[in-house]
Amino acid sequence: MMLALRDVSSGYGPVTVLRHVSFALAEGEILGIVGHNGMGKTTLLRTLMGLLKTASGTIELGGQSIETEPAHERSRRGIGYVPQGEQGFPTLTVAENLQLAVAMNPPGRPLTMDDVLALFPRLRPLLDRRSGALSGGERQLLAIARAVMRAPRLLLLDEMTEGVQPSIVEEIAERLVALHAELSMSLLIVDQDLAFVAALASRALVMQKGMLVKEVSSTELIQSNVLGGFDAL
Numbered sequence: 001m002m003l004a005l006r007d008v009s010s011g012y013g014p015v016t017v018l019r020h021v022s023f024a025l026a027e028g029e030i031l032g033i034v035g036h037n038g039m040g041k042t043t044l045l046r047t048l049m050g051l052l053k054t055a056s057g058t059i060e061l062g063g064q065s066i067e068t069e070p071a072h073e074r075s076r077r078g079i080g081y082v083p084q085g086e087q088g089f090p091t092l093t094v095a096e097n098l099q100l101a102v103a104m105n106p107p108g109r110p111l112t113m114d115d116v117l118a119l120f121p122r123l124r125p126l127l128d129r130r131s132g133a134l135s136g137g138e139r140q141l142l143a144i145a146r147a148v149m150r151a152p153r154l155l156l157l158d159e160m161t162e163g164v165q166p167s168i169v170e171e172i173a174e175r176l177v178a179l180h181a182e183l184s185m186s187l188l189i190v191d192q193d194l195a196f197v198a199a200l201a202s203r204a205l206v207m208q209k210g211m212l213v214k215e216v217s218s219t220e221l222i223q224s225n226v227l228g229g230f231d232a233l
């Protein structure tokens with residue numbers, strides 16, 4: 001297994017948000033996590049990345065326990081994270097943003113700038129542009145490219161389609177398929193756009209109030225109202 005969680009709980013100070021979360025993601029799998037706002041999806045990714053402490057339970061990456069490792073160590077071991085609303089450094093250029101992604105926390109085997117630009121050709125003509133001047137969709141592609149520079153084995157993606165035009169949502173989906181196919185990257189995709197998740201993942205887990213309550217196929221994601229039975233907060 002690429003990733004295996006058993007009975008993981010976490011939260012903020014005295015407030016428990018994630019409750020007894022267990023699931024596994026196979027090597028090379030693309031898995032979706034869906035759920036209404038406030039259900040704990042971002043909290044799950046922050047806990048996986050080590051930005052929030054695991055209160056109880058275990059997290060294994062490639063069979064090794066990582067739940068007590070700090071974020072930089074999890075990153076070194078191959079977890080990449082594109083946070084919700086990631087902005088990068090808006091006053092720096094696209095090229096500088098890409099270089100800094102590696103400089104700040106060098107992995108064992110970073111990709112070259114050319115490798116990453118081959119995967120994200122839309123960024124090439126934008127290299128000298130300040131990232132703060134990019135469109136929402138371009139910024140999202142840059143955020144993914146920054147994570148990919150560090151050659152992760154498993155990439156955690158939080159709300160990649162939020163505030164992005166449909167034409168770029170399609171391009172983001174295509175680029176993620178390419179990462180998966182060409183770099184054998186496993187993907188954990190959190191998104192409110194169920195069609196986007198269904199286009200990429202063969203199955204998804206539904207999160208409600210900090211718990212994973214159901215597994216659905218990609219067909220069920222688009223054909224039935226999978227969140228319908230679950231109240232929004």
Ligand SMILES: Nc1ncnc2c1ncn2[C@@H]1O[C@H](COP(=O)(O)OP(=O)(O)O)[C@@H](O)[C@H]1O
Pocket residue numbers: 012015017035036037038039040041042043044
């Ligand atoms: N920094 C924080 N401090 C305290 N509570 C938080 C914090 N961030 C999120 N929460 C709470 O945790 C719950 C889950 O939030 P979140 O993981 O962001 O959900 P989602 O990503 O599914 O929208 C919500 O009730 C939210 O208010």
Ligand SMILES: [Mg+2]
Pocket residue numbers: 041042043084158159
């Ligand atoms: Mg969120």
